[in-house]
Structures are given as structure tokens and as C-alpha cells.
Amino acid sequence: MNGMVIIGAGECGVRAAFTLREAGYQGAVTLIGEEPHLPYERPPLSKNTASAPKPIAEEEHYAEAGIELRRGLRIAGIEPATRQVVVDGGEKLSYDKLLIATGARARVFAGLECAQTLRTLEDAQTILTVLKSSRRIAVIGGGFIGLELAATARALGTQVTVLEAADRLMARIVPIEIAAVFEKRHRAEGVRFIFCAQVLQAGPDGVVLTDGRHIDADIVIAGVGALPETRLAEEAGLAVNNGIVVDNRFATQNPHIFAAGDCCNFPFRGQRVRLESWRASQDQGAHAAHAMLGAQNAFSTTPWFWSDQYDLGLQIAGLPDLARPFIHRDLGDGAFVLFQTDERGCLFSASGVGSGNAVARHISIAEKLIERAQPVPPDLLDNPDVNLKKLLKG
Amino acid sequence: MSQWIEACGVDDVEDEDLIRFDHEGRTFAIYRSPDALFYATDGLCTHEQVHLADGLVMDHIIECPKHNGRFDYRTGEAKGAPVCVNLKTYPVKVEDGRVLVDIACARR
Known part of the structure; x- marks a missing residue:
């Protein structure tokens, strides 16, 4: 039986599987995870002391959506010529389209072999x-x-x-x-x-x-970074360069194989990037699912990152260029946002810190402004009395 | 049975915005739509219990300040991952410039 096969049941793979269904795909969808657990959210692992994981979706949702979730399954290899995925133990799964969403693993430098890392x-x-x-x-x-x-x-x-x-x-x-x-x-x-x-x-x-x-x-x-899981792609003869090389819709050079999430390297605003981001993984999984069904549009969603430490919340929209100047906007109570505009005056990054979610609205507005790529007057960005939401209305 | 509680004055919320309203250990969000109508929902996102009041309202959509979960605050409808559980909504009426919420009449 042919259909869509997704290797990797993290945020990217899960989102891709559900998006295939939301887009109306009727064929088989098989989602394969190496871990034995119901797919869970990783961000809380470093932030919470609660031991119960938070599932990305409840178990019954997979069945309701007709997604065959196979857990605890390691993939031995991909055979592009016959369009098959080989499971450890020899079972073979045929695919019309394959998504590699294998994520990343913790980096370990020489000398750190005894150190504990955090991924799972x-x-x-x-x-x-x-x-x-x-x-x-x-x-x-x-x-x-x-x-x-x-x-x-x-x-x-x-x-x-x-x-x-x-x-x-x-x-x-x-x-x-x-x-x-x-x-x-x-x-x-x-x-x-x-x-x-x-x-x-x-x-x-x-x-x-x-x-x-x-x-x-x-x-x-x-916690010294992560390396993309590219073994299967490399062994299948796909291009790998700091991640599995894909185009702006997450297709590899093989028209039946896609890659998205932390494991992929994609073109974004004139550079090639690989992101390690909870939100980007989901956005890319959704985009890749549409691309697997034939959509041709390019991915352009603004990257978004966050971190919580004590009661401080950090949020970043876009990709800051630390070598270029920032426009500082004070939000009061110690909260502030740093904007960056390019030579045309278009916003390309916004980074903010404050107590709790104090910077959330500004970052949210910035995300949308970045996506629109229209020039923003700098004297509006640094003036706390100007409601930036008005810029979205223009 | 209804339980109408005064949440705020009509001028306490800007157009296309929301405020947080706490009452007896519960937290709500009170919205004023672009056409100056008032709505009320539970105050916490259904994804990770974050106060929606810090989020951005665009038209009739409230965006969670944390993980981009989106809801139509008129109906509470979750607009896609990462949120899949709808927000509860509550009846609202305006009397003499005050916004009243029937907190005993949750709809999901």
C-alpha cells in the first residue's frame, strides 16, 4: 500500500501528518517515531520540574484522523529507487511521498562524553x-x-x-x-x-x-548545541550540508522525498539556514505537507523563538544580525524590545525581554511586519507612545 | 441559572483589544471588538494555561502570547494547532456603561 510516510514523530512530523488530513488527503498516512512514547512536547523538558510529558496530540486524535502512528520503530534505511523505507528487522513500507523529520540530537564535544545531555x-x-x-x-x-x-x-x-x-x-x-x-x-x-x-x-x-x-x-x-539527524538522507544519497538540503518548499532533489524541521537546511531571505525551533518545526511540517500534495508556494514564515528563565520571558521574531545596530523601544517595568531594519527600512528582527509575556504583543506585531516586508519609519519603532498595531492596518 | 458580574466599564477596554478580569479565583478575558461589541472568554489559553490578556487581538482573533494559539473570541473556536480545545465563552451585556458577564453560563 502506498501513501505518505513520515519519519520522525516530533513537532514537525506530527504537524505534517495532521496537515495532510486537513488538506483533504485520503491515502494512507504513516507516522514513524523512534521513541516509544506518544509524541510529546520537548520545550517543557528544560523548564519544568513536572515529570509527566505533555502530548502533542492525544492518542485518539491520531486514530480519528486516520494517521497510523508507529512508535519505537527505528528506520534502517531509505531505498529511493523503489520508493521504500526499510524498518529495522526488514519490514518495508512503500511511499508516494516521504517526509524526513528526524530532528536533531544533542552535540557532544570531545571530553564531554560523560556529561548528561538533554533531548528526550x-x-x-x-x-x-x-x-x-x-x-x-x-x-x-x-x-x-x-x-x-x-x-x-x-x-x-x-x-x-x-x-x-x-x-x-x-x-x-x-x-x-x-x-x-x-x-x-x-x-x-x-x-x-x-x-x-x-x-x-x-x-x-x-x-x-x-x-x-x-x-x-x-x-x-x-547544552552545547544540536546536530541535525541526517544519516538516512546521506545514506540515501541526498545532499547534506548542515542539514538535509531542501528548496524553499522543503523538497530534496529527489521529487518524492521532502525534509523539514531541525534536520533540514533551507533557503530563507537570501541565506541558507537550519533552525532549531519548536514553532519553526511545526510551520515547516505544515508547509512540507502541502508541498507533498503538490503546492508550489515558497515558505516565508517568520522564525520565532522563546526562552523562559525564572519569571523572565524572552521572545525573538526573525533572525537577529548581532553585527548590526538595534532600535531600542522601552516598554516599562524593565521590559524592552530591540528592532532591526534593513537598508530599505524593512523590519527583519525583533527581540524582547520582560517579566512573563510583557513583550508578546510587540513580538507578535513584529512577526507580521517582518512577513509583510514593508518599510517601517524608525521613529515609530522607538517611540513607546506609538501603537505599532496601527502599522498593520495601513 | 444566571450570575451576572460586573467586569469593567466600557471605556476600560480599547477597540480591538482585551483586558484580564479576575473573579473569585477564576480568570476571564473581556474583549471589545473593532465594531465596539463586547465578548468574554476564559482568561487562560487551553494549550498551556497562559493569560490571553498579554496577547494580540486582530479583528476577532486573539493570539496566545506564548505559542501562537489562535481563537475566535466571539465563539471560542480554536483556529488550529497548537490549540485544539476551544475556549469557553460567556454571555455579555452592557448596562449604563458597565460590562456585565454571566459567569455561570459557560459555552464551549
Whole structure:
């Protein structure tokens, strides 16, 4: 039986499966997950101390939608010539169109082999168990995951040392002015930072730095980025370059194979990017599903990221260019948004921090303005008295 | 049985906007539509219990401030993933410039 096969039952794969049905597709839809669980949301894993996972969709919804969800199944390979997916154990599944939505795995540098990483529910449960019984932990990496875990650990009363290779936090995408707000807050909560840290080895009793320093810890957690899961694509002869190479509708060079989510590398506003983002995974899964059914339109949804640390909420729309200037808009109570416009005056990024969801409306408006790509006067962006929503009406 | 509670004055909510209204341990969202009609829903998103009052209203859609869940606040209808559970809505009436909500009469 032919139909649509989706490898990977994370946010991207699940969204793609349901979108196929919403779009009216009548054939078979098979969604294959390597993990044994009902597909669950990953963002809470670093933020919450609750041990029960939150399902992306309830189990009965898959059956109601006629989606065959197969869990705990590892895929041995793809045979593009016969349009088949080979399951571990030898079973073969034929497809009309295949979506690879295999996501990413935690990166592990040399010397970090003993460190705990966070990607799956099991990882989160291991970390939570240790946090509850630990006196002190070391976190390698001052990015979203490391800092969210640091905040979670402080809430449990555990001492935390964060080791960061750069001279600042969240250096990949977050403007320094916003990173400084988080650093100050973490310090106030008692987190210790070591910047420009060169880790030699993580072991069962702590971390050794290349300068000889030793940081004692009951557990070492590494949050140093993620690598795209591209094995199946590579073995199937598909192009891979920091992710599975796809076009602006998530098609690979094989017309029957698509790839979307964290595992793919796609063209966006003149550059090739690979995103690791909860929202982007869903948006791309939905777009890929339509493309699998023949839609030709290009993906143009504004990327959106967030992080919660203590009561501070960070939201980013677009892809900030940290080398270019920011337009600062003060929202009061310590909240602010940083906008960036291109040479034509069009908004291309907005990053904000504040208590709770204080910046949400501004980021939401920015998302829509970015998508419209129409010039925005800079004196409106920095003036808190101007309601930016009016710009959406124009 | 009805239980009409005064939530706010008509001028407390701007056109095409919403405010949060808390009452006896419950939280609601009170909306004023672009055509100056009032509506009321539960105050928390059905996806992850986030206060909708921090979200953006465009026409008749409220967007959750966190995860982009969207609802039609007139009917409570969830407009697609990540939200799949509708918001409860409540009858609203305006009397003497005050907005009243029947909090005993939830509809989903």
C-alpha cells in the first residue's frame, strides 16, 4: 500500500501528518517515531520540574484522523529507487511521498562524553532525579537549554555553575543587551558563571578546564548545541550540508522525498539556514505537507523563538544580525524590545525581554511586519507612545 | 441559572483589544471588538494555561502570547494547532456603561 510516510514523530512530523488530513488527503498516512512514547512536547523538558510529558496530540486524535502512528520503530534505511523505507528487522513500507523529520540530537564535544545531555523525556527524567538529590551541578553551555536548566535547578535549591566558551551568554542569536539582563538575573539568583571556559574533560565528580581548574559537581550537564539527524538522507544519497538540503518548499532533489524541521537546511531571505525551533518545526511540517500534495508556494514564515528563565520571558521574531545596530523601544517595568531594519527600512528582527509575556504583543506585531516586508519609519519603532498595531492596518 | 458580574466599564477596554478580569479565583478575558461589541472568554489559553490578556487581538482573533494559539473570541473556536480545545465563552451585556458577564453560563 502506498501513501505518505513520515519519519520522525516530533513537532514537525506530527504537524505534517495532521496537515495532510486537513488538506483533504485520503491515502494512507504513516507516522514513524523512534521513541516509544506518544509524541510529546520537548520545550517543557528544560523548564519544568513536572515529570509527566505533555502530548502533542492525544492518542485518539491520531486514530480519528486516520494517521497510523508507529512508535519505537527505528528506520534502517531509505531505498529511493523503489520508493521504500526499510524498518529495522526488514519490514518495508512503500511511499508516494516521504517526509524526513528526524530532528536533531544533542552535540557532544570531545571530553564531554560523560556529561548528561538533554533531548528526550528520559534525559529530562534522569536530570530531574539527579537535581533533586544533588548539592551542586555544572552546566556546560550558556545557551537556552543550559540557562533554562540552571533556572530550574536554582528553583530546586541546587548550586549551579555555568561554563560558557564565549565571553557572554546566548551568543548565537540573542542581542547582548538582552543577554545581560539574563546574566544579571541568574547572578542575583546565585548562579556562578565562568566565561571563556575551555573544558578539557567532564567527569563524574565535575569539570576540568584546560587551565587546570576543577569545578566540583555531582552531575555535569552539557547544552552545547544540536546536530541535525541526517544519516538516512546521506545514506540515501541526498545532499547534506548542515542539514538535509531542501528548496524553499522543503523538497530534496529527489521529487518524492521532502525534509523539514531541525534536520533540514533551507533557503530563507537570501541565506541558507537550519533552525532549531519548536514553532519553526511545526510551520515547516505544515508547509512540507502541502508541498507533498503538490503546492508550489515558497515558505516565508517568520522564525520565532522563546526562552523562559525564572519569571523572565524572552521572545525573538526573525533572525537577529548581532553585527548590526538595534532600535531600542522601552516598554516599562524593565521590559524592552530591540528592532532591526534593513537598508530599505524593512523590519527583519525583533527581540524582547520582560517579566512573563510583557513583550508578546510587540513580538507578535513584529512577526507580521517582518512577513509583510514593508518599510517601517524608525521613529515609530522607538517611540513607546506609538501603537505599532496601527502599522498593520495601513 | 444566571450570575451576572460586573467586569469593567466600557471605556476600560480599547477597540480591538482585551483586558484580564479576575473573579473569585477564576480568570476571564473581556474583549471589545473593532465594531465596539463586547465578548468574554476564559482568561487562560487551553494549550498551556497562559493569560490571553498579554496577547494580540486582530479583528476577532486573539493570539496566545506564548505559542501562537489562535481563537475566535466571539465563539471560542480554536483556529488550529497548537490549540485544539476551544475556549469557553460567556454571555455579555452592557448596562449604563458597565460590562456585565454571566459567569455561570459557560459555552464551549
